[in-house]
Amino acid sequence: MKKTIIFILFMVLISGCAEKVKRYGSVIGVKKDMLAKYKDLHANAWPAVNKQIKKSNIRNYSIYLTQFPDGNYYLFSYFEYVGDDFDADMAKMAEDPMTRKWWEETDPCQIPLSNRPKGEFWKNMEEVYHLEKE
Amino acid sequence: MKKTIIFILFMVLISGCAEKVKRYGSVIGVKKDMLAKYKDLHANAWPAVNKQIKKSNIRNYSIYLTQFPDGNYYLFSYFEYVGDDFDADMAKMAEDPMTRKWWEETDPCQIPLSNRPKGEFWKNMEEVYHLEKE
Numbered sequence: 695m696k697k698t699i700i701f702i703l704f705m706v707l708i709s710g711c712a713e714k715v716k717r718y719g720s721v722i723g724v725k726k727d728m729l730a731k732y733k734d735l736h737a738n739a740w741p742a743v744n745k746q747i748k749k750s751n752i753r754n755y756s757i758y759l760t761q762f763p764d765g766n767y768y769l770f771s772y773f774e775y776v777g778d779d780f781d782a783d784m785a786k787m788a789e790d791p792m793t794r795k796w797w798e799e800t801d802p803c804q805i806p807l808s809n810r811p812k813g814e815f816w817k818n819m820e821e822v823y824h825l826e827k828e
Numbered sequence: 829m830k831k832t833i834i835f836i837l838f839m840v841l842i843s844g845c846a847e848k849v850k851r852y853g854s855v856i857g858v859k860k861d862m863l864a865k866y867k868d869l870h871a872n873a874w875p876a877v878n879k880q881i882k883k884s885n886i887r888n889y890s891i892y893l894t895q896f897p898d899g900n901y902y903l904f905s906y907f908e909y910v911g912d913d914f915d916a917d918m919a920k921m922a923e924d925p926m927t928r929k930w931w932e933e934t935d936p937c938q939i940p941l942s943n944r945p946k947g948e949f950w951k952n953m954e955e956v957y958h959l960e961k962e
């Protein structure tokens with residue numbers, strides 16, 4: 695019994711460290727006249743949308759807003775992907791009816807960067823530094 | 829003994845959930861002709877600098893790079909602060925000799941946003957959305 699408990703304790707300890715995580719950072723513009731709507735939507739994100747994001751193996755997802763010196767506003771997102779097939783998980787997300795309804799609200803608020811690679815909406819950024827969690 | 833082990837197991841289980849975390853996102857420009865130097869420095873960050881960052885209660889720290897449509901480059905940082913006094917921890921970091929030497933290398937690579945609040949170097953961004961880790 696004691697050995698079993700110690701084994702469980704050990705497994706709990708290493709489980710947090712063993713999980714593979716891929717981090718994503720991306721950027722997009724946001725329209726000045728849609729700022730209030732975008733912020734309000736995200737302050738009260740639909741539970742079905744949050745649920746689908748988690749189902750698609752995304753965790754610890756943050757979006758930041760800032761104004762640039764030229765007066766334009768940009769959004770920066772950071773999230774951690776814990777699944778095995780990012781493209782497949784994103785494809786499933788894009789099929790979810792509530793997520794599609796959500797995007798019908800959020801997409802018109804945004805201005806994708808004109809120099810983003812083909813196939814991207816948010817422009818994916820390059821990670822140049824990472825200091826781990828522990 | 830058994831009760832003690834179960835108690836320890838319980839404490840380990842809740843410790844991960846109980847930790848308070850404050851997330852920070854910020855942005856700064858980077859000079860085109862210093863890009864290679866900045867990337868190289870961060871691909872091989874000095875161990876003493878990483879150590880001081882952790883000592884200052886910063887975890888899970890990532891920096892992303894991207895080019896904007898106007899040709900300029902920007903860096904976006906995300907990190908999690910797990911201490912009790914952010915200003916005090918940052919002040920201690922600013923006193924660390926190796927961190928100061930590191931900043932002597934990195935500061936000249938960067939172009940702070942002209943519309944940043946007084947006292948900031950990296951411009952702090954506003955969190956508008958967060959989906960938790962679990």
